[in-house]
Structure formats: structure tokens, C-alpha cells
Amino acid sequence: MASVFHDSMESIQARIISLALQDILPSNVLILKRLRDVESDLPANPKYPCILIGPVGSETLNPNAGTNLRDEIVYPINVAMLDIDNQDQEANFDRNLLWRERIRRKLNNCRFEDVPEVVRVTVQPGTIVDPQMFDNNKYASVLGIQVTSREDRIA
Amino acid sequence: MTNYQGDYSDDWEWWDNTEPVTITIKRANSSNPIPAGATTTNISISDAFRGDIDSKLTEYSGIDIASVDQIWSVPTALVGANRIEVGDILTDGDGVVWAIANATEVTIGTSSLYWTLATNKRATN
Numbered sequence: 557m558a559s560v561f562h563d564s565m566e567s568i569q570a571r572i573i574s575l576a577l578q579d580i581l582p583s584n585v586l587i588l589k590r591l592r593d594v595e596s597d598l599p600a601n602p603k604y605p606c607i608l609i610g611p612v613g614s615e616t617l618n619p620n621a622g623t624n625l626r627d628e629i630v631y632p633i634n635v636a637m638l639d640i641d642n643q644d645q646e647a648n649f650d651r652n653l654l655w656r657e658r659i660r661r662k663l664n665n666c667r668f669e670d671v672p673e674v675v676r677v678t679v680q681p682g683t684i685v686d687p688q689m690f691d692n693n694k695y696a697s698v699l700g701i702q703v704t705s706r707e708d709r710i711a
Numbered sequence: 712m713t714n715y716q717g718d719y720s721d722d723w724e725w726w727d728n729t730e731p732v733t734i735t736i737k738r739a740n741s742s743n744p745i746p747a748g749a750t751t752t753n754i755s756i757s758d759a760f761r762g763d764i765d766s767k768l769t770e771y772s773g774i775d776i777a778s779v780d781q782i783w784s785v786p787t788a789l790v791g792a793n794r795i796e797v798g799d800i801l802t803d804g805d806g807v808v809w810a811i812a813n814a815t816e817v818t819i820g821t822s823s824l825y826w827t828l829a830t831n832k833r834a835t836n
Contacts, residue, residue, distance in 0.1 A: 592768060592775035602836040612773035636774045640834040643798060643810055682772045689771055691797075691812050692778040693834045696771055 560673045561631050562587075564703045565609050567668040568633065572607055575662055577655050579605055591636055593694070605639035605695075607655075612700070626706040628675075633701040634682075635659060641695035648695070656684070656697055663701055676704040719822040723786035729758035734785065736799045754793055760784040761803075779832040781809055787816065787823040795826055800833075808833040 565587045573582045583599050584606040591610040598606060612634040621628035637655050639648065664679040682698035689696040734756060739749040762782030768775035783801060795814040802808050809830035817824045 590775070591773055593777050594768070594775075595777070604834070604836055608774065634773045636772075638774075638776075640836065642808075642833050686771050688769065689776055691810070692769065692776060692831050693810055694776055694778075696774060696776055698772040698774065 560629075560671060560705050560707065561611065561615075561703075563671045564631055564668060564674060564705070565611075565633055567671055567674075568609055568635065568663065568701060570670075571662050571666070572609075572635070572659055575658050577607075577658060578651050580607060580655070585609070591634055593638055593696075605637065608634075608636045608638065610634060610636075622706055626708055629705050629707060631703040631705065633703060635663075635699045635701055637695070637697045639695040640693065641690060642693045643690060652695060652697060653684075656681075656699065659699055663699075668703075671705075673705040673707050674703055675706050676702075678702045678704075717819070717822065719819050719824050720786075720788050722824055723758060723760075723784075723788065726758060726760050726784075726786075729760050730804050732756045732759040732783070732785070732804065733802045734790070734793075734795060734799060735802065736793060736795065752793070754790060756785055756789045758786060758789065759801075759803075780812075781830050781832065783809070783826075783828040783830060785826045785828060787825055790826060795828065801828060801830055 569585050569587055572585050586606065586608055588597060588608055588610040591608050611632065613632050616630040618628055637652065660679045663677055666677050668674040668677065680700040680702060682700055684697055686696050734754045735751060737749045737751045762784065765780040768777055795811060797811060797814065799811045800808055801811060809832055811828050811830050813829035815827045817827055
């Protein structure tokens with residue numbers, strides 16, 4: 557039996573791979589426990605560009621949501637697009653924005669057919685180009701994904 | 712207070728363990744007015760001093776991004792009239808490229824001694 561949370565991340569991973577985003581190898585779309593850009597966590601040859609998927613913060617349980625039989629829970633997931641940028645103001649800018657646009661269009665208000673508990677998926681865009689990361693020679697762009705699930709209580 | 716005007720700009724000549732580096736500055740000007748075509752100037756520095764190196768993670772929107780930071784000291788006398796700015800780059804003797812994130816000109820009164828450069832190692836695949 558798999559968790560709804562992990563199944564949701566796998567569903568996001570599969571959808572992003574299905575987009576065949578320019579320069580993103582399928583093996584470079586990864587699910588991580590902790591989203592971090594360290595060499596030991598990243599694929600080899602090439603490490604970048606890559607897309608990391610992982611949990612952020614904690615789930616939300618709204619006591620006023622759900623049904624008489626099922627609780628509603630929201631799983632917060634981050635999708636992070638990473639690449640080498642080396643402070644180049646022009647290189648790959650359009651490509652990177654297109655990654656972001658296509659992932660948003662693929663995920664926002666979609667249904668996960670393979671995760672029946674999930675009733676809604678919404679995208680909450682994060683910072684488009686983080687200035688601190690730009691100065692650190694990396695491109696990092698994040699989309700927050702809110703996965704809403706309705707789950708039976710365990711008797 | 713005395714009226715003594717010391718010149719400390721040659722203090723770097725007593726530095727130990729220095730190494731050659733190249734600082735590259737890129738500036739748009741009237742001939743090349745847009746950044747993409749900006750004039751690139753390479754400044755050869757015979758004696759730069761390498762400081763501490765720091766490998767760290769910086770948190771950003773729930774992700775930790777790795778960077779390698781290095782402090783450099785570069786004699787003002789060898790930089791000449793050029794001004795070093797954020798975004799310029801320093802290439803060390805091994806060919807490793809460092810992006811300048813902070814540049815401080817260290818002075819004693821009217822004497823300019825050296826530039827302290829906080830740099831980030833350029834990322835590679």
C-alpha cells in the first residue's frame with residue numbers, strides 16, 4: 557500500500573516527464589525527501605538542468621472541509637527547476653520560462669487518474685528567478701503544488 | 712593628530728603565498744552600448760591572495776542550493792584605475808572561474824591598499 561502523498565509526487569513526476577521539456581532528461585526529474593542541490597543527490601552526466609520534486613512544510617487539515625465520511629487533506633509539494641546560469645542575462649531565459657509555463661498548464665486543476673483520493677491539484681507560483689540564486693550562478697525557479705485529497709478514516 | 716600622509720598602497724609587496732589571477736570586467740560603452748556587445752577587459756594580476764573557501768547551502772523557497780564561496784584580496788595597485796563591480800569575474804591560475812558577489816576597496820585614509828572580493832565558484836555540469 558502506497559501513501560497518497562508519494563503517489564501524488566510520482567504522478568507529478570510522470571506528468572512532467574511526459575511534457576518532454578527541452579533539455580530535461582527523464583532521469584533528471586527526481587523525487588527527493590529534502591529538496592537540495594548537492595552533488596550526491598543529483599544525477600550524473602549531466603547534473604543540470606534538473607527538476608526536483610519534494611514535500612515542503614507540512615500538510616493542511618481543515619476541519620470544516622471534507623465530507624461526512626472522508627477528511628480533506630492538502631499535501632504541499634514543491635517543483636523546483638534548476639540549471640547552471642552563471643549570471644548570463646540572456647541564455648535559456650525563454651526555455652526556462654516555457655518549462656514553468658508548461659508545468660503549470662499541465663498540473664493546475666488537473667486530476668490524478670492514478671491517485672483516486674485526489675480531488676484537486678492547484679499550482680501556486682513561487683519566485684520566477686530568485687536574485688540570490690542568480691548571484692550564486694544558478695537558475696532556480698519554483699512552483700508550489702497543492703494536492704487536495706479526500707481520504708477515508710481508518711476504523 | 713599629525714599631518715603625516717603615509718602611503719600604504721605598496722603593502723601588498725610583503726604578502727606571502729600569492730598567486731596570479733585574471734579579473735575580467737565587462738562594461739557597455741558608447742562603442743558597444745548594449746550589454747551583449749559590451750567591451751571585455753582582462754586585468755592580469757600577478758599577486759592575489761586567496762582567503763577562506765566556504766562550501767555551503769543557501770535556503771530558497773524550500774530548496775537548499777549549494778555554492779562554493781571564496782574570498783580574494785587583490786592589490787589596488789595592480790588593478791589600476793579600473794573599478795571592480797558585482798558581476799565581474801576572477802579566473803584563478805587553475806582556470807577556475809569565480810563570480811564576484813561583493814567587492815570592497817580597503818583604504819587607509821587616502822591610501823588604497825587592496826580589494827577584498829567575495830566570490831562564488833561558477834557552476835559546472
